[in-house]
Amino acid sequence: MIQHVRHRIRLPDVNFSSQPESDVYFVLDHADGRSERIRFHDYDSIYRVPGLYEQIFYERLKCDSPRFLAQLLNQVLVQSGDDLNRQRVLDFGAGNGMMGEELSHYGVSRLVGADISAAAEAALDRDRPGFYDAYYVADVTEPDPALKQALERWQFTCLTTIAALGYDDIPADAFREAFNLVVDGGWIAFNIKETFLGESDASGFALFVKHLIAGEFMQLHHLERYRHRISIEGNPLHYYAVIGRKLAPLREE
Ligand SMILES: C[S@@+](CC[C@H](N)C(=O)[O-])C[C@H]1O[C@@H](n2cnc3c(N)ncnc32)[C@H](O)[C@@H]1O
Structure with missing residues (x-):
């Protein structure tokens, strides 16, 4: 950096x-x-x-999520007899490349970023050039056919989405598209605000996340509550780190 x-x-x-x-x-x-x-x-x-x-x-604000998720993903893969350096990773909502930089400590076979923001790609090129093998600026829910093909050709074996899922960020339908770009059996790693797993949250997004974690689409390997960062008021903001394996494509509801 x-x-x-x-x-x-x-x-x-x-x-x-x-x-x-x-x-x-x-x-x-x-x-x-x-x-x-x-x-x-x-x-x-x-x-x-x-x-x-x-x-x-x-x-x-002491955000620790890229470091935390990268080391957790590495640990879960090692425990499963797999290795990050065999993975073709799609970092979805990659921003300016914080997760790519963390993953580089473990070595990944291929690392591809995607984000809806062209400013994110410009910042990556300016501040962290060379961390990603490719980077796509796109709304994956409305990709042009050439972009969809380009993404499919990577045959991703791993998806990471860090600090990017939620109401104001990546919506469920965009995450579903990214999830479905990963081959069956591939690794899925993301984090979400703890309220999305709370009983009281019955919003569409929270239901989507609960369905994803508990459903037949993903085999859960690791779920951990941790401090994502602190708030402006200095209070801890807790998120869940979720790591699992894709079992089957997610269907549109
Ligand atoms: C808080 S940043 C996280 C960036 C990076 N993953 C990190 O950990 O630093 C959230 C990112 O999600 C991206 N994003 C929001 N909606 C998106 C969408 N529909 N598709 C792809 N990226 C999206 C934003 O542009 C932003 O770069």
């Missing part, structure tokens, strides 16, 4: 805990005196400023 200048970031003195995640923001004080309010989910604005994504999420 290329080193960048430090940014002046301010976390607002607001309690966001009862507000929708899409409202959460921080303030970036520019060198020219301008202050800019940037929502957490406005990834394009964040990716465009070199080093800002890493500084806000990884340094300030």
Whole structure:
């Protein structure tokens, strides 16, 4: 990862805990005196400023998910007599390549990124060139036929989706497309907010995740609650790490 200048970031003195995640923001004080309010989910604005994504999420808010999931995936594969360096991995919602960098510590056979954001790819090329064998900017629910073929040709044996599943991020139908790009028997690794597995959450997305984990489409190998990062208020945000093997393609509901 290329080193960048430090940014002046301010976390607002607001309690966001009862507000929708899409409202959460921080303030970036520019060198020219301008202050800019940037929502957490406005990834394009964040990716465009070199080093800002890493500084806000990884340094300030202590996000640990790419490191945690990469080491867990490696451990689960080793326990199953498999090896990351035999995998052709699709990193879906790859952003600017944090997971690709972590996976590179273990060596993967092929690593392909995909994201809906062109700014993510530009940030990857700027900050982590060379980590991915290919990177596709696309909405996989509406791919052009050439892109669909290109993705299918990789014959992925592993899917990783880190810090990218949920209401405001990757929806169920896009995740289903990515899941179905993996060969049967391939590895699936993702993380989700703990509320998506809570009994009280009966939203379509939570039902999709529960169905996926408990259904006949995936054999669950590892489920672990861990601290994904801290919130603006400094409270731990817990997620579940999920690792399993694809048994069969997911069908549209
Ligand atoms: C919080 S970032 C995580 C990036 C990276 N996986 C990491 O761990 O740092 C979420 C990413 O999901 C991407 N994303 C959101 N909706 C998507 C979709 N429908 N298809 C593909 N990527 C999507 C965003 O553009 C963003 O780069």
